[in-house]
Amino acid sequence: MSLVDVAGLVKIFERRQAPWGRPRRICAVDRVSFAIEEAETFGLVGESGSGKTTTVRCLLRLIEPTAGSFLFRGEQVFGLPAPRMRALRRDMQMIFQDPDSSLNPRMTAGAIVEEGLVIHAQGSPAERRARVRELFELVGLDAGMPGRYPHEFSGGQRQRIGIARALALGPALLVADEPVSALDVSIQAQVINLLMDLQQRLGLTLLLVAHDLRLVRHICSRIAVMYRGRIVETGRADAVFRAPVHPYTRALVSAMPDPDPGGRQPRIRYDDAFDPGADLREHAPGHWAAV
Amino acid sequence: MGDERTPLLEVRGLTTEFVSERDGVRRAIRAVDGVSFDIGRGEILALGGESGSGKSITALSILRLVPPPGRILSGSILFEGRDLLALDEHALRRVRGARIGFVFQEPMTALNPVFSVGDQIAEALAVHGVAAGAAARARAIELLDAVRIPEPARRARDFPHQLSGGMRQRVLIAAAMACGPPLLVADEPTTALDATIQADILDLLLAMRQAMGLSVLLITHDVGIVARVADRVAVMYAGRIVEIGPAAAVLASPQHPYTRGLLASLPGRTPGARLGAITGAAPDLATLPPGCAFAPRCADRFEPCHESRPEPQTLSPGHSARCFLHGGAAR
Numbered sequence: 001m002s003l004v005d006v007a008g009l010v011k012i013f014e015r016r017q018a019p020w021g022r023p024r025r026i027c028a029v030d031r032v033s034f035a036i037e038e039a040e041t042f043g044l045v046g047e048s049g050s051g052k053t054t055t056v057r058c059l060l061r062l063i064e065p066t067a068g069s070f071l072f073r074g075e076q077v078f079g080l081p082a083p084r085m086r087a088l089r090r091d092m093q094m095i096f097q098d099p100d101s102s103l104n105p106r107m108t109a110g111a112i113v114e115e116g117l118v119i120h121a122q123g124s125p126a127e128r129r130a131r132v133r134e135l136f137e138l139v140g141l142d143a144g145m146p147g148r149y150p151h152e153f154s155g156g157q158r159q160r161i162g163i164a165r166a167l168a169l170g171p172a173l174l175v176a177d178e179p180v181s182a183l184d185v186s187i188q189a190q191v192i193n194l195l196m197d198l199q200q201r202l203g204l205t206l207l208l209v210a211h212d213l214r215l216v217r218h219i220c221s222r223i224a225v226m227y228r229g230r231i232v233e234t235g236r237a238d239a240v241f242r243a244p245v246h247p248y249t250r251a252l253v254s255a256m257p258d259p260d261p262g263g264r265q266p267r268i269r270y271d272d273a274f275d276p277g278a279d280l281r282e283h284a285p286g287h288w289a290a291v
Numbered sequence: 292m293g294d295e296r297t298p299l300l301e302v303r304g305l306t307t308e309f310v311s312e313r314d315g316v317r318r319a320i321r322a323v324d325g326v327s328f329d330i331g332r333g334e335i336l337a338l339g340g341e342s343g344s345g346k347s348i349t350a351l352s353i354l355r356l357v358p359p360p361g362r363i364l365s366g367s368i369l370f371e372g373r374d375l376l377a378l379d380e381h382a383l384r385r386v387r388g389a390r391i392g393f394v395f396q397e398p399m400t401a402l403n404p405v406f407s408v409g410d411q412i413a414e415a416l417a418v419h420g421v422a423a424g425a426a427a428r429a430r431a432i433e434l435l436d437a438v439r440i441p442e443p444a445r446r447a448r449d450f451p452h453q454l455s456g457g458m459r460q461r462v463l464i465a466a467a468m469a470c471g472p473p474l475l476v477a478d479e480p481t482t483a484l485d486a487t488i489q490a491d492i493l494d495l496l497l498a499m500r501q502a503m504g505l506s507v508l509l510i511t512h513d514v515g516i517v518a519r520v521a522d523r524v525a526v527m528y529a530g531r532i533v534e535i536g537p538a539a540a541v542l543a544s545p546q547h548p549y550t551r552g553l554l555a556s557l558p559g560r561t562p563g564a565r566l567g568a569i570t571g572a573a574p575d576l577a578t579l580p581p582g583c584a585f586a587p588r589c590a591d592r593f594e595p596c597h598e599s600r601p602e603p604q605t606l607s608p609g610h611s612a613r614c615f616l617h618g619g620a621a622r
Contacts, residue, residue: 047485154572184341185512189556189568196565211486214515214559218566238562255490257515267490 009068043220099158110146235287340527392467409447536610
């Protein structure tokens with residue numbers, strides 16, 4: 001049994017252009033299906049507006065999906081009553097893109113990391129404080145720092161606070177939405193190393209949402225490429241990058257700026273000539289594309 | 292237009308200072324500290340570095356658009372035989388836009404929302420006396436076509452909100468190129484854009500260089516972009532250029548420990564491997580150490596690094612690094 005099993009996920013947003021107008025329906029996520037095994041790193045890639053963030057927000061039920069199913073350890077998450085959903089959230093936590101806006105500026109770093117433990121009534125105050133110190137150490141923050149406020153930390157340190165908060169309840173699944181895109185290159189590397197270390201040490205399952213193909217290729221074992229709300233290609237990361245099948249994936253991979261001199265690949269352009277509604281077909285074992 | 296062999300732009304010892312007051316203490320911060328480089332005709336120089344390294348302030352200094360309380364302290368900026376730092380505001384206005392075009396990072400905010408994009412380009416032409424009225428509007432459509440905007444005549448009547456981010460950035464490039472400047476200063480022109488659109492914009496810069504011998508100062512933090520389009524690259528750290536040289540040489544064999552660290556911290560080369568992250572964070576410019584600004588984070592530091600600031604050491608023609616590993620230490 002996979003830890004995560006998503007089938008036929010659909011999210012439709014309705015927007016009225018004017019108060020008296022008919023609502024316009026926008027299908028942000030269109031019949032998305034994928035599975036993630038325990039302790040695997042799975043990457044969801046695509047450009048802005050492709051539906052990758054909406055997909056993971058539906059999974060954590062930060063927004064309600066329109067249709068589909070999400071089995072977490074075999075348990076149907078969509079439609080779960082609120083108390084059970086709250087309990088389940090301990091097992092799936094999220095790291096956000098922008099550490100500036102995802103940390104409450106009026107809470108100390110220690111209180112931010114401890115908050116989940118308080119909400120889920122974990123341990124005595126002394127035990128919680130010890131756990132916070134342990135988490136700070138785990139993510140490479142100075143144990144003397146919990147009393148400080150977010151603005152006293154650098155961007156990279158703030159993202160570490162966000163990671164410590166996500167790990168506080170010992171989740172099985174960590175969803176990271178663009179966890180390093182707001183950081184400078186040298187700081188990005190520190191946070192990427194930390195995520196890889198934590199994943200190995202804690203046996204975490206990581207669902208990474210990113211537009212940076214280099215990052216995805218670096219840490220993901222399998223990936224899914226999204227385009228206009230649909231998964232157009234999925235498979236092992238090395239296979240998809242080496243031999244992309246779908247015209248959109250080929251264009252995306254060829255547009256990836258390669259830092260190696262002489263590695264300038266000719267650009268491949270895509271047109272919208274491919275059938276956007278095509279079903280995924282298996283082109284090689286485990287490598288599916290919608291052509 | 293001057294000799295073909297003299298560089299189009301020669302920046303020497305450019306120093307830009309910001310004065311701030313915190314807790315009643317006046318602190319001077321050198322955002323740009325003794326920066327020197329040339330850009331040849333038809334050349335693309337990438338100015339790389341992380342946030343706070345001074346690359347954007349360098350670009351703004353060249354255009355003399357440093358926002359107060361910043362001010363240019365010293366240096367010279369020779370462009371087409373004149374020192375831009377010696378020009379009065381009136382003369383400067385005939386350089387900005389007309390002889391040096393510029394494009395900034397945010398395609399969302401740089402355009403005026405209440406004028407059509409065609410009118411905004413026509414305005415640039417009219418201001419510089421290149422063309423006016425119907426001629427300017429016709430030229431605006433040609434420029435939109437040159438930056439490969441489909442149906443340029445129709446698009447010229449569109450307002451900025453009707454265009455995607457990539458299209459808006461093309462409009463800004465068209466406006467920057469309106470007067471046919473020999474130099475384009477582009478500050479992170481593709482950072483806010485998706486990968487495929489980013490590649491389109493970079494291809495466009497290369498095509499314009501090919502077609503009209505455009506020189507470009509390209510500010511970027513992305514090593515992939517440097518590899519894709521730059522002829523030469525200068526890497527900035529804490530206000531100084533720590534390494535400059537041909538892009539291929541710098542990327543293939545970086546000589547400054549900071550450049551080496553940056554390249555090692557890029558993901559994707561060896562999937563799954565630990566990245567060679569640089570420890571620590573960029574320094575506070577107000578409290579720089581007396582020696583090399585990178586020394587506290589440098590794995591290769593030795594005694595001289597803490598004592599004085601390294602001067603550029605030439606390693607091969609056109610390739611130099613400010614690092615004592617390559618000599619220049621006091622002993």
